[in-house]
Amino acid sequence: MDIRICIDVPDLERAIGFYTAGLGLRAGRRLGSDWAELLGGGSVIDLLTNAPGTAPLGEAHPQRREYARHWTPVHLDFVVDDVDAVVQRLVSLGAKLEKPIQERRWGRMANLADPFGHGLDLLQFRGRGYDELLQPST
Known part of the structure; x- marks a missing residue:
């Protein structure tokens, strides 16, 4: 089994910069304008762009993304x-x-x-x- 780690971020480019420059991970594939893979650790890290205030579990759920x-x-x-x-x-x-x-x-x-x-x-x-x-x- 593989594990992929997903991290929601409001700013994809800043997140790529933070994790690559800060931890030595490297950018992998871009899977659209709002999704990037980071490689170099034991598991792939997926950075996913999601705006603050959006509902991670659908509009009926009360929780909202907060950064x-x-x-x-x-x-x-x-x-x-x-x-x-x-x-x-x-x-x-x-x-x-x-x-x-x-x-x-x-x-x-x-x-x-x-x-x-x-x-x-x-x-x-x-x-x-x-x-x-x-x-x-x-």
């Missing part, structure tokens, strides 16, 4: 080699660092919001990565 910072229990983690450099680059492209970079047993983590209000985390593993949380290696 101010919003919290959702789903977010993306990007594994990077140098969390400090990537945070600096993303912030220069419009991201907001929401919490100082944290030191963890498994490495370092930064919590950010992209320019469209979506949460994302940067992870920089050290040692055995998440396996540092398990029994010590022998």
Whole structure:
């Protein structure tokens, strides 16, 4: 099974620039004027243009798209080699660092919001990565 990650954005060109320049992803196919693929991660990321205030589930549903910072229990983690450099680059492209970079047993983590209000985390593993949380290696 493949997983495709879809991110709604109000400005497709700005989103392409943010994710390619900021995270090193590369632009793939354009699937119309309002849809672009980003490649270079473990899964394809589809950027989909949808205007603020539009109904994602149809007009009868009360929810509307909003691109101010919003919290959702789903977010993306990007594994990077140098969390400090990537945070600096993303912030220069419009991201907001929401919490100082944290030191963890498994490495370092930064919590950010992209320019469209979506949460994302940067992870920089050290040692055995998440396996540092398990029994010590022998």
